[in-house]
Amino acid sequence: xxxxxxxxxxxxxxxxxxxxxxxxxxxxxxxxxxxxxxxxxxxxxxxxxxxxxxxxxxxxxxxxxxxxxxxxxxxxxxxxxxxxxxxxxxxxxxxxxxxxxxxxxxxxxxxxxxxxxxxxxxxxxxxxxxxxxxxxxxxxxxxxxxxxxxxxxxxxxxxxxxxxxxxxxxxxxxxxxxxxxxxxxxxxxxxxxxxxxxxxxxxxxxxxxxxxxxxxxxxxxxxxxxxxxxxxxxxxxxxxxxxxxxxxxxxxxxxxxxxxxxxxxxxxxxxxxxxxxxxxxxxxxxxxxxxxxxxxxx
Ligand SMILES: [Zn+2]
Numbered sequence: 001x002x003x004x005x006x007x008x009x010x011x012x013x014x015x016x017x018x019x020x021x022x023x024x025x026x027x028x029x030x031x032x033x034x035x036x037x038x039x040x041x042x043x044x045x046x047x048x049x050x051x052x053x054x055x056x057x058x059x060x061x062x063x064x065x066x067x068x069x070x071x072x073x074x075x076x077x078x079x080x081x082x083x084x085x086x087x088x089x090x091x092x093x094x095x096x097x098x099x100x101x102x103x104x105x106x107x108x109x110x111x112x113x114x115x116x117x118x119x120x121x122x123x124x125x126x127x128x129x130x131x132x133x134x135x136x137x138x139x140x141x142x143x144x145x146x147x148x149x150x151x152x153x154x155x156x157x158x159x160x161x162x163x164x165x166x167x168x169x170x171x172x173x174x175x176x177x178x179x180x181x182x183x184x185x186x187x188x189x190x191x192x193x194x195x196x197x198x199x200x201x202x203x204x205x206x207x208x209x210x211x212x213x214x215x216x217x218x219x220x221x222x223x224x225x226x227x228x229x230x231x232x233x234x235x236x237x238x239x240x241x242x243x244x245x246x247x248x249x250x251x252x253x254x255x256x257x258x259x260x261x262x263x264x265x266x267x268x269x270x271x272x273x274x275x276x277x278x279x280x281x282x283x284x285x286x287x288x289x290x291x292x293x294x295x296x297x298x
Contacts, residue, residue, distance in 0.1 A: 137232045159182065203218055
């Protein structure tokens with residue numbers, strides 16, 4: 001199968017002209033390592049021409065290309081759903097569910113739900129901890145003073161801790177975690193999930209980071225707006241601007257999902273040509289989600 005490589009929406013819709021083009025892409029990707037029956041593990045099947053479903057030659061269990069993926073039961077057609085996946089990955093900023101619903105002529109809630117599924121596929125596998133130079137800092141979002149950086153005890157604001165991995169070009173990767181408070185216990189979540197014990201970490205002088213020095217190489221320096229935290233300040237500024245401009249009615253229960261989306265694009269910005277293909281693979285591997293799951297889990 002030829003992997004789709006492009007950032008152009010024209011090239012994209014030339015390649016995926018029909019729902020069938022998308023179904024073929026999905027089925028070739030899903031069974032790229034060969035067929036194995038979900039029921040009996042038999043490895044020979046007959047492919048149904050109409051919908052590319054695999055019919056197991058032994059037990060006759062039938063599996064569609066969308067079964068067990070995040071495309072399962074998508075009612076508005078694969079071509080539209082592929083289009084949304086493309087726009088959420090290959091473009092720089094993605095767009096709101098409201099704009100997406102108009103663009104693809106689907107209901108707002110349908111667009112929003114599907115976009116939450118895509119965000120679920122975008123979340124980190126947590127298998128590649130940050131190494132080298134890392135900056136960790138907290139910020140708040142929402143409420144009146146959302147331009148302010150640093151800790152706030154205002155309960156209406158979302159507290160977020162961010163980790164930025166630097167390289168010679170500037171920002172290599174970034175992760176965010178919504179936290180309930182600034183305690184050491186809450187702050188350590190981002191360390192344990194995203195940062196290697198070998199990384200050289202810079203934080204400000206907040207006492208919440210002190211106990212973590214036993215396990216991590218943390219240097220605490222006075223927070224300044226310019227030098228040490230430059231990359232962090234840049235990212236915080238960008239993510240806040242994006243959240244404010246894209247989500248007019250930002251539902252604070254889902255902010256982690258939006259932050260995951262932002263990280264996913266930043267962290268793959270050097271692989272923009274294949275980012276759509278990567279996201280399709282993730283959509284196939286992820287467990288199907290229902291509307292109820294999404295409401296509860298975020
Ligand atoms: Zn079987």
